Amino acid sequence: MRILLVEDDLELQKNLKQHLLDANFTLDVASDGEDGLFQGCEHNYDAGIIDVGLPKLNGIELITRLREQEVDFPILILTARDSWQDKVAGLDAGADDYLTKPFHPQELIARLNALIRRSAGKASPLVHNGPFSINTSTLEVKKSGHLMSLSSSEYKLFEFFMLHLGEVKSKTVLIEHIYDQDFDLDSNVIEVFIRRLRKKLDPDNQLGLIETLRGQGYRLIPLARCEQGTEDKPDAR
Structure with missing residues (x-):
């Protein structure tokens, strides 16, 4: 943040x-x-x-x-x-x-x-989405109760997504909220961290956790919607 x-x-x-x-x-x-x-x-x-x-x-x-x-x-x-x-x-x-x-x-x-x-409309430091949870006080991320190991930048990105669940966020917005004003806005670092998060949190893309919307940005999928199978498979690139 x-x-x-x-x-x-x-x-x-x-x-x-x-x-x-x-x-x-x-x-x-x-x-x-x-x-x-x-x-x-x-x-x-x-x-x-x-x-x-x-x-x-x-x-x-x-x-x-x-x-x-x-x-x-x-x-x-x-x-x-x-x-x-x-x-x-x-x-x-x-x-x-x-x-x-x-x-x-x-x-x-x-x-x-x-x-x-x-x-962000959250009352508790614990924020949940399907099997995932983050604790904004302890900076812990868990999947099905098991602690996940994320880097500082990966955590910042995932926390921002979790606090804005289902919202489309452009690369520019993500960079502005995660990095300071001297960061290179033309960098492809967001794509790198998106790939890392997908690999760590949803390695087989079974959940379709992070959706790519071409020309718009990215969205963290509310997992209940994915589990119902009512949405198209997100673009995993």
Whole structure:
């Protein structure tokens, strides 16, 4: 999942960046509100973390401007102020949750995961599709209860598919949500990871797990539909 972090405290920014990368998030960083506004409007994110006390454009104004531009990814605000007025102002501006400094990085990650799940219509960290399940808290993938071994990038791709089950996603969208802004959008890496996922999760193509729609992208098939045999066999290339 791709996150926008807007934090002007460079030491905290560095610390949070490392924790988020360790938790398998893809991350873009801004150090002031104007850069945060540009990046938030320019790229597709799964969630944002925005500090209230930003230079150039404070966090409340940044969130207000993002929502005015119909940017709708969930936002977690960070504030060093412990007054209820600041929390209310952030939520009224369009934030979805808040944390008061100091906080434990694991709490931030847990809240972030919850926001992303809710935005995808999922209440639990466990997401199921047929024999497959992922745990967005532990980053585990299982098939019929057996733990599967996926690389970091394979997990990111499969998690995104599982949270958007049945939705067609283009290669550009997949890259934008899984990799940072410096990634080569012309790369064929998505096809490589799609092939790897198929080989690991559905090696005999018995389930037709990932469907290719020519000229459109890819879709993770809801397996109940496949099991009923009512759909054509997906293109396995």
